[in-house]
Amino acid sequence: MGNVKRLCLLIAAICLLPLFGSCGGETDSAYAEEQLFAMDTYMLLRAGxxxxxxxxxxxxxKINALEAELNVRDAAGTGGAARLNAADGQEVEIGAELFSLLQTAQAVSEQTGGAFDITTYPLTQLWGFGGEGxxxxxxxxxETLARVGYQKLRLDAERRTASLTDGAQIDLGxxxxxxxxxxxxxxxxxxxVESALINLGGNIFALGEKLDGNAWxxxxADPGDTRETVGVLAVRDTAVVTSGSYQRYFMRGxxxxxxxxxxATGRPADNGLESVTVVCADATRADALSTALFVMGEEEAVRFWRETGDFEMILIREDKQILLTPALADSFEITAGSAYRVxxxx
Known part of the structure; x- marks a missing residue:
């Protein structure tokens, strides 16, 4: 991983304690568990x-099969995403799951005005986030921005093919x-299974409720100290996904x-936000929106939430203020003694 700080791996491991360790009257033996490393992160699945x-x-x-299909850095180049990136603008026939994911990505890109964009792979490579930075x-x-733009992804639903124009490449991260x-x-x-917690490197889906009837x-995470939390969110049957500037970065001086x-700028978003957490019934949409809202910044993120209304969010600002949408006010409990204001x- 070089000097690029992929702290999401460590954060995921640390957060397992607050996520899974407090089960009320339950014990760990009430749940079966599976741990794996996939999609460049640690994952933990628990099901009752x-x-x-x-x-x-x-x-x-299923996760391992998806990784093979969606990994754009697949050395063998056999997965659909890797084949699409290597096709040099030619049409590529892809599997149904990848095609559906690309359709969703395009829809979110259009809805967010390009704040979410899966064609940023050339920028990711330019900044060296796959290596030293x-x-x-x-x-x-x-020059690289000329290769970026979700409109450069062309999809043909009838033939289930995809192509990329102007040297664009996709990044599904x-x-x-x-x-x-x-x-x-x-x-x-x-x-x-009606009670489970899915933790894919901090991308959470809480299925149902805990076996004792309590919320998950x-x-x-506290962006300033990822060993700590700023608070706890009680949820049932929903996705909770966070994007933060602390998760993956490198230092220069x-x-x-x-x-x-x-x-839009080709540079790391700089708007006063440190993290965005999205709570949404659909985990795919939650993942994409957490990135889009971070890029938008506070004002545009709030406007988008008001206009859309199909998700809730937590914005954490650099000045240690936590902004909650109203539906989360009763389910969010700030950590005792926290310096953050809600x-x-x-």
Missing amino acids: GENAAGALAAAAE TVPDEAAIA AIAKGYAAESVREVFCEYG RIGI AMRYHHLLDP KTVS
């Missing part, structure tokens, strides 16, 4: 019920884990450059 073991095995198999000059950024969480949820439902309690790149947006 008599079919839990079979459901977990099937879920792990580098700060490109303005000329290089401008801001949506793939959400899609995988949705897929695991579907597997669990097929096996009759999800820790929201005193400057920190994070991985949440603004497709405000409800309207």
